Amino acid sequence: MNLDLVLTGGRVVDPSRNIDRITDVGFADGQVAAVGDGLAARAADVRDVSGKIVTPGLIDLHTHVYWGGTSLGIDAEDFARTSAVTTCIDTGSAGPGNFPGFRKHVIEPSQTRILVYLHVSFAGIYGFAPDLMVGESHDFRLMAPKYAAKVIDANRDVIVGIKVRIGRHASGPQGIAPLDVALGLSDETGLPVMCHIDEPPPSYETVVSKLRKGDVLTHCFRPFPNAPVKGDGTIKEAVLEARERGVYFDIGHGMGSFSYRTARAMLSGGFPPDTISSDVHAFCVEGPAYDQLTTMSKFLGLGMPLGEVIARSTVKAAEAIQRPELGTFREGAVGDASVLSLTDGAFALEDVEGEVLRVGERLQAEGVVIAGRWWHPQ
Template structure:
């Protein structure tokens, strides 16, 4: 067998196989073909030596906004994926049933990087974060019948239903948008992802309605509507939700993640199921920057390297019900992320402007997409200028 590509001598960390060892990974015809020691190459095989670097399944970012040009939130997934090591972007509600066709034709189908979507229950999707009008604030915009129709016509790329509830996203609509979205999710047998911001409604009201397999994003948000009380104790409804199978996603974003909350949650033994960036036009230049930076924050908060990689590979793929993603098992999607784990002194910031000094960081060094080496900077000099990896002897991170 002649492989298309072999990554040689990297530290392969694949939680789907409980694997952490120095190995080669080979790709053929867009899939992972083999994993082992000293795999043989042949004429035409491209080889990349990656000693000292970490090779993981392609990173999945479970909460992003990549409807570039269609909403004011959208970023260019392809350019950003090259620089950040993310091979699967999950857009969470940028498009609703009224504009999903444009999202699919003009962005999803033209992108080399994989884009999946949670469809917004609001007809218009998240049309603009600068408008100060939430898409669920006007109940007449909610379109459950059209949602079901659009989902049935696009099941290859739509993986769930998105709803945003809270003071800024749904105004005085209360829990009605959540209940309507739950009906759509139930009708289509898909998971629901619920956004939470300022009350009303409250954290406990929202999480108590979610079902096994549903996702609460912005789960480690600050006061108000934090999952912990003033004494740092986890609210009973949060623990009860986890026991019945509700999933907790970070969704960092511009205003939805606080170190204070994360410290309390982790101290109580409550780790997130998935770590996502909520990258969009308002968070890309801080406080989020990218997915490796988001993962690095949790490394510095005390999670292990295996745990943060699991939260952005195996666990995220499980949420999406896409077992072919988030794994380097032979036959899996031919995606891999190459990361450097650097030690030093690095400053990180949360949405409350708290600065945390950490002693390590993950930096993307390469990407394999559909079995081919994907040059991080090829054709995207603007991404290279903004996102070029900083040398390992640098003592301060630019963010």
């Protein structure tokens, strides 16, 4: 079989297949064709990635990429170039009222893949500024499950779930009620919910106790108040029960939702996140989140092995969105790959509370393969 592209000589790390070795990855007809030695002779395009790490295309489970349509939006293709992310999951930037514009003007023209958690609020997370923060879930008149169900049924190729935001800032006087609306929409459409949580009320325990198997709690390692751990560092019982039910716990770093103190307590308690995501948007892309690779590097700095960090940004993220063709080098899978370097140096990585973790290595982007073609070298 002739191959369109081979990445040769790199350290291939594919947790979905328990691969971690120097070998080649071949692509044909937009798909993964083979992983093994000596593939270069069969390819029209050979890229020597010796000394680099080659992973299935990275998936960032929490992004905001409705560029130009919401004040939070960043450009997905620019993000791919700097963070080697081949699939951005936009989480609630658009609701049923403005999703058609998102699809036509951003998703369809994008060379990188954009999938969506559709917001249950009519216009999604429509407008923020650093000094203007109005939670879209404050006004119950904006909850639009009937409209959202219609949009979901017409766009199931790109909509993977339902987004709702809960907490003092996001839902304010409505408390947990918008989550009940989202769960009802989930029952109607069969899609899972991703729930944002910020400061109380309601409490972390109250929110997570409502989530079901397959639902995602994002901002899961947030700081006090509304952290998943008690003051003594022990994990709250409702959190343990939710994992037992099959709830996914996603990082969603963002502007205010990732604490080293919480992360250390959760990791020491044997509770790593299911997925690592950046929650990249216009107000955190220059810090403290920056991008997906910076967020992943923070977990390396906390002692998580490289393979586990990559799994939580590839196969585990694909599992959460029920897209098994992504996040793997299985033969016939989507032909996406991320080429990374693990760079030595002195790096200062901050969390949202201002704590700085000083590390001796970090991940950086070196190139991207999309649909079996070399797309961009960093």
